[in-house]
Amino acid sequence: MATATTREDAALVGPRLMGLVVRCLNTVSLHDVDNAGVKEALEELGTLLDAELRGQKSVELQCVGGIPFLNGSRMKLGEEHLETAISLRRYLEHLQVQEISFGSGLRREHLRGFLVAFQKHRRAQKPQAILQEKLGPIRLRDVLSSTHVLTPREVMLRYYARLVVLLKHVISTGGQVRVERFRRVLLRLAESSVGHESLLVGLTRFRRTDVDGGQHGAAVAVLALLMARRMGLSRAQQLDLALSGLFHDLGRGTTTLPPEQEFDRASHELLARRGPLKTALRLLQRPLDTSRLERVVAAHDCLQPAWSGPVQRPVGMAGRLLAVPCAFDLLTFPAPPHPGLAPDTALRLITHRAGTRFDPRVVRLFTAVAGFYPVGTLVRLSGGQLGVVMDVPTDSAQAARPRVRVIQGAGKTKADYVVDLAEPGQRLHIVASLDSTESDFNVPHFLFS
Amino acid sequence: MLSPEEAATEVGHALNKVLGAYRFYAEGHAALVEVQQRLSEAVRRYHEVTSEAVVLHVRSTVLLLGDVVLVESTSAKDSVTRPLFLEGVQEVLLQPGLEVEELGAFLGMWHRALQRTLPPEYDFYTWFWEHGFEDIELVVAEVPASTETGESAQAEAQLAEREEQLFAELTRRQASGSGRRRPVGHDEWLARLEAEVLAPVSAQDLVRSGAPAFAGASDTEVAELRALLERERGGEGVHERGLWVVWDLLAVCREEERGELLAWMEELLSGLVSHGRWAELSQVVQGMTKDARAAGARAPDLYAVTRLFFREKVRFALAQATVQPGVLLRVLELLSALPRDTLQGATDLLFELSSPEARGALAKLLVRRGISLGVLVTRASSLGEADLDWVQFLREGGPEALPLTAALLAHPKPEVRAALLSRLSPRDVEVQRSPLLKLLADPAAGVRGAALVLLVRHGVEAAVGPLVSRLDTKLEPRERMAVLRALADLGGPIAGAALRLAFEREQDTELKAHCARCIGILGDPRARPLLEAVANKLFAPRNLKQACREALAQLAPVG
Known part of the structure; x- marks a missing residue:
């Protein structure tokens, strides 16, 4: 309940505070600090801050990458706030300030002092010198003090969450698929994941509580994006492949089997085979559009080798590329309550089927990208510790010796440190991997925190 | 030496000219290239003067460079910055070293965004990003989803809420729902896994051994995959593979979904026919026939699909194609691969073919496949004088011989009647006596004369x-x-x-x-x-x- 109130408050107070700060900075850049307009704006700001500071030590207004935050939570902005957010960014970035913190004991003189300092430095050679000013309880910082603000990793996580939610929404409502929206989210995800490629695999390792088409589609999209990047495809091709992965099975999760059919293989198979049909029915419209048709073909080819009759069909490359991450995801997260395979076991199974069910070249590419113990795998070490695989070793000879974040020491003690198993002299090695349902840990938490 | 403000003003002038020029000239026009060149020079001068990147600040109605207003419009609706602003573009950075081609490409994009002619499935930012500019950067803020997405504001808010929840769930230390694991039998579990990935799973696959049989992907292999994918992306073969997809989907579709699938199939077929992909079409038809023979349940699908060849759209495309030299044989080859029952519908095609040779060849094919051409009797009036040559073989034997000759003798065109009279054999004259006698009173003098000669001769x-x-x-x-x-x-x-x-x-x-x-x-x-x-x-x-x-x-x- 308390959390809900805080969230609501942030939704109201954030834009108001931002608006007032911008108003103050705006007027002060045109007029003298003692101008009546400035005084009025300052008074309003002061009143708002007084009210806010009654319950907490400090109020932090932050602006990172043009996105405004209040005390680390992202503000919910409407179109009417856009101009203000842009102005805030313009003022703060010029000063190289990312955060303004208003501490308790704030008085009007402090606010006035801040505005004077602003006036003094905004036209100066080095506007960032404002950071050195002593402004009492008002502190300006060029980095964020609060841990609440999203790190690049968390930004990645957020876009992934958005992808999942949007896809789930599309699957469940049966509304029109607006590809450009998904393309934009994928683009953001792709952008934010530069330099954190191995974490993209980790993104797909979240526990799922029900048959979730959104998570499956998003996981395949992310893995496909990663493979595309490894292949050195152009940006457009990367996104196209990822989009094909995203929409490869728009039927997942929409139909559930009655309990008596739950263990019937044929029913499951039919359900699986109807996935591409659902995709086609949702994506295709007459007259047929080539790019959408390509997506449907990829969705179909993804299952096709297992499916074809006596006639050998041409199987598209996109379909082959998607088949492996799709199978990997389905093996590791089959529909609950069925337990999944451990990622490395799933990978081993897929490798065994290379050449028959899967294209061996694609399997090799996938293993190179995901690693033998894919990032996010929960592993037991030889010392009895429990850890999470953190990255993919670049040297394939060391494939089974990744960096591991130990999250539980021997004897179930609490632990949090990273060991590099490939380090010379490192005695620890991986004994076994655990499937995602074998422990209570939310593995990605450790990857992304 | 220019001051920074002057250099900025110059950039503004040039930019205004380019954006204006787009309204009058097509992409690549000399006048447009010239103004682009001037803008590029202005940008270069600004770089020289300030030794900094040109940072264009995008506002709803204004475009600023430093404090200099470059473009300003009275209302947000008419503003040239509108498409960029709505997508959250806040700054456009033109870095030193910017080439005129790149600048031109960017401005072209901007213009298309203004005209709302961006490619489908793209917005300005995604298109910009995929294009991969070297010296142009955008600073883009997160913006609320535009109101044009078709979702109501409430639905959008709900989505944002769910995103928040999922985000919170994902970052939690302890996972929820682990207690829901249900004990299932090993066989059932395996069956389930097999069904999920449509591949057999053996118990050996699931043994947790520590020895990794791990092979990385070599660079050549990766390059090979990339080349394959790139070739495919050119749209090559996608329609043909589309046919296979729809064929396979027909096997798992429900009755109510069938109509839509067949409509796609029809579109794909007519596309392939009009592009003259005969070899592919034949292959697909043969493959489908094989499938249908192997699994009897697919026979209705085969008939439904092959019947599409004689639906209006595809039929028309086929008729059009036969006009080109050498295509007729391919079409006949394709049609001869179709199941017999389907060919019943081919008689309509017969009348749509423009050349008599084509009609003759198709008629022969149909007769060979045992298709009755009785429709020719009822539609004899659609035949012309030139058709009499190929119709000859039908008149000489077969079940339609008599009625067909009689129908042709009653053809509305006198030339056809007269031409037919000259081709009648003694047997025809004997058998068709009464229609011939009627022709003695034919309204056309030529026909009467010919009939007279024929009757006297015999x-x-x-x-x-x-x-x-x-x-x-x-x-x-x-x-x-x-x-x-x-x-x-x-x-x-x-x-x-x-x-x-x-x-x-x-x-x-x-x-x-x-x-x-x-x-x-x-x-x-x-x-x-x-x-x-x-x-x-x-x-x-x-x-x-x-x-x-x-x-x-x-x-x-x-x-």
Whole structure:
């Protein structure tokens, strides 16, 4: 309940505070600090801050990458706030300030002092010198003090969450698929994941509580994006492949089997085979559009080798590329309550089927990208510790010796440190991997925190 | 030396000119290239003056460079910055070293965004990003989803809420729902896994061994995969593979989904036909037939799909294609691969083919496959004179021979009727006697003449009656002569009587003389008194008397 109130408050107070700060900075850049307009704006700001500071030590207004935050939570902005957010960014970035913190004991003189300092430095050679000013309880910082603000990793996580939610929404409502929206989210995800490629695999390792088409589609999209990047495809091709992965099975999760059919293989198979049909029915419209048709073909080819009759069909490359991450995801997260395979076991199974069910070249590419113990795998070490695989070793000879974040020491003690198993002299090695349902840990938490 | 403000103003002027020029000139036009060049120079000068990147600040109605307003419009709606602003673009950075081509490409994009002619599935930012500019960067803020997404504001808020929840869930230390694991039998579990990935799973696959059989992907292999994917992306073969996809989906679709699938199939087929992908089409048809033979349940699908070849769209495309030289054979090859029952619909195609050769070849194919061409009888009027050549083989044998000839004899076009008459065999004349006799009274003179010649040639005595009655009507002298001559050739008492009567009644000397000659040819002795009377007449015309005398010489002697 308390959390809900805080969230609501942030939704109201954030834009108001931002608006007032911008108003103050705006007027002060045109007029003298003692101008009546400035005084009025300052008074309003002061009143708002007084009210806010009654319950907490400090109020932090932050602006990172043009996105405004209040005390680390992202503000919910409407179109009417856009101009203000842009102005805030313009003022703060010029000063190289990312955060303004208003501490308790704030008085009007402090606010006035801040505005004077602003006036003094905004036209100066080095506007960032404002950071050195002593402004009492008002502190300006060029980095964020609060841990609440999203790190690049968390930004990645957020876009992934958005992808999942949007896809789930599309699957469940049966509304029109607006590809450009998904393309934009994928683009953001792709952008934010530069330099954190191995974490993209980790993104797909979240526990799922029900048959979730959104998570499956998003996981395949992310893995496909990663493979595309490894292949050195152009940006457009990367996104196209990822989009094909995203929409490869728009039927997942929409139909559930009655309990008596739950263990019937044929029913499951039919359900699986109807996935591409659902995709086609949702994506295709007459007259047929080539790019959408390509997506449907990829969705179909993804299952096709297992499916074809006596006639050998041409199987598209996109379909082959998607088949492996799709199978990997389905093996590791089959529909609950069925337990999944451990990622490395799933990978081993897929490798065994290379050449028959899967294209061996694609399997090799996938293993190179995901690693033998894919990032996010929960592993037991030889010392009895429990850890999470953190990255993919670049040297394939060391494939089974990744960096591991130990999250539980021997004897179930609490632990949090990273060991590099490939380090010379490192005695620890991986004994076994655990499937995602074998422990209570939310593995990605450790990857992304 | 320019001041930074002056340099910025110059950039503004040039930018305004370029954006204006796009309204009048097409991409690549010399005038447009020139203004782009000028803008590029202005940007370069700004770089030289300030040694900093050009940072264009995008506002809803204004574009700023530093404090200099470059573009300003009175309302947000008409602003050139609008498409960028709505997508959250806050700054456009033009870095030093920017090439004019790159600048041109960017401005082209901007213009297309203004015109709302961006490619489908793209917005300005995604297109910009995928293009991958080297010296142009955008600073883009997160913006609320635009109101055009079709979702209501409430739905959007709900989505944002769910995103928040999921984000919180994902970052939690302990996972929820781990207690929901249900014990299941090993076999069931394996079956489930197999069904998920559609591959057999053996227990050995699931053994947790520590020895990794791990092979990385080599660079050449990766390059090979990339090349394959790139080739595919050119759209090559996607329609053909689309056909296979729809064929496979037909196997798992429900009745209510079938119509849509078949409509896609029809579109794909007509596309491939109009692009002349005969080899692929034949392959697909053969493959589908094989599938249907292997699994009987697929036979209805096969019929449904192959029948599409004769639906309006594909049929039209097929007919169009046969106009090109050499294509006819491919089309026939394709059609001959279709199941027999489907070909029942091919008769419509027959009438849509423009060349008679094509029609003939298709008709032969259909007859060979045992398809009845009875429709030709009912639609004979659609056939032309040129079709008579290929129709010949149908008229000569087969169940449609008789009705088809009869129908053609009743063809509305006189040329066709006349041309057909010249092709009739003795057997036809015998069998088609009554329609032929009717043709003696045909409205077209040419047809009447041809029928007359034909009937006389084959000595059809039954023609005498109709010919006699023709004499009672008003005829051109030449035709009258021909009728009289025909009666003489056919002979018989009725013909004789008719000739006598005609001789008596005829007023025209020329015709009367012709009549006498015809009586001579017929050699009717009962006409002797008539002829003698005229021959001995004192004041009869000379040529008439001469004709009568010649006829009298030909008559059989009395008794």
